[in-house]
Amino acid sequence: MNIFIKNFEISKKSIIGIEIMKLFINSETKFVSLFIPKTNFCHISGDEHCFSEIEYLGCDYNDINSNILERLAIISTSIKVLGFNYKYNDTISHGIVKLIEVQKNLKGINFVSTMPRNKPYRKALEESIIKCADTVQYLKISWSPVTKFLSYLVNLVRLEIKSTCDSDWNHLINVSLPCLKFLKAQNIPPIVLENLIENTKGYLIEIIILYRIEDDGKLIRKIYQNCPNLNYLKLKLSNNEFLEFKNLLINCQFLIGLEIIGYTIDWDNLLELLKFSSISLFKFKFTAYFDIWEDNLKHLKLFLDNWNDRHSMLLHITTAIRFLTLRPRRQQQQQHVLRQRLKELLQEYKVKSIIKDYNIDGFGFKEFEWNK
Structure with missing residues (x-):
């Protein structure tokens, strides 16, 4: 069963959410998908049984009590996809950290919206992801890494990463993602992207690059030298990159789709x-x-x-x-x-x-x- 609780007036949301939860939470119900913007269900009888087999969990980080997530970390250890929608927040949520690190078969992690600003919080999140390194195949983050955690994600297939232009990207240098097939990057320095693409071992089939700094075609050269199986490419072009772009068209013989800005x-x-x-x-x-x-x-x-x-x-x-x-x-x-x-x-x-x-x-x- 899937359940969503949202779009109510702020003053009534929690009350309505709990009452709806009571209708469904019983010994006969099993939830597979759950989105919880702001509802404390942990005191409702039967929650251990209902939420023990959740495969997808989404929540608004700013609106949910960390204790709820810590409770879920005890109940639900078979989650496959986690989605967190949050805004600037400097408070470390031990609930999120615990919920991530106890999962046994976590495939995807999606952090939506703006980045956590302090390094201790990012470090805690990254270290929790390392605990699931063998199973994680999809990751979306909106901050520059403060650890080498990406190097542990040896089975990562899809990476979406963005941050501000003045971020520190030292921990992304020399990262090797041998199984990566899909890369979407925004505001990432060209030299970091070049290094990342070079270390993907030729498996990349889709590349989307947004808001990049021009580099006279060096990034394009890295793409056609290291991505022979490329199917889809999106990027912004400049006139002084035409020669390397021509080489890309010649060398990427499996290219199907092209988006040029x-x-x-x-x-x-x-x-x-x-x-x-x-x-x-x-x-x-x-x-x-x-x-x-x-x-x-x-x-x-x-x-x-x-x-x-x-x-x-x-x-x-x-x-x-x-x-x-x-x-x-x-x-x-x-x-x-x-x-x-x-x-x-x-x-x-x-x-x-x-x-x-x-x-x-x-x-x-x-x-x-x-x-x-």
Whole structure:
């Protein structure tokens, strides 16, 4: 059974939550999934039986008493996925630490929202994760490590990591993740990413890099030198990285999906470079300022013409607005006109079966959702 307790008025949430819990907690009930924003159920008779087989647990850290999690650590040791949603908090929750370290088959840990600011708290969390190092396959954190705990996660398959640009990343240097297949990084220094990618032993198939500092193509070089099985790539490009990007297209022969963010790059040259890609590539997402697309419609048309003998593509184009250049209302009007021109062009090539499907400025699109 899955149970969620939320969306009530703050003053009534705890009372309603407990009453609902009482309806379900009995000797015949077994919960598999539980999300608890702010409800103390530990005094309700029958909780040991009901929560002993939980596989997924999510909670709002700031709203839950640490004693509840410590109680759960005694009751539930078979949790497979833990999700913690929290905001800035400098208080070490011994309940979270205990709950993590007692799990016998923990596969995924997801820390959502902002990072814990103090190092002792991060250190305590990291040391608790080490206790589950043999089973953890998915990890999402929003802080720079203060220990070498990632080196213990030898079976880690997916890593999502982000932090502030001025964080200390010394503990991520020389980390080896031999089973890593999926990497999503935000605000991570290029040299740290280069080192991490080099130490993944060639298994990476999906890389998403957000808000990176330009490094003249060194990171791109590390990707194509160490990721021969790469399927999906998302990153922001600059003009001085085109040569290495061309090498990536040539060397990554299993590339299926490509998402390029290039607000100011030379799109006509970039579209020309795509002819060097492998025959497997057919999923694209392009993001640029709307006026850049206006100047490059003819190059986009040429790109589509040259795709005639290849797999019908999936194409998603985003047209961003330049602020401070025109009045917002005028920009929106121009963006609307361009969107219509783009739609007419893409529809023309969809009729020709060069494009299988397309989207312009669609909301709700996530990275590589077309590969699911």
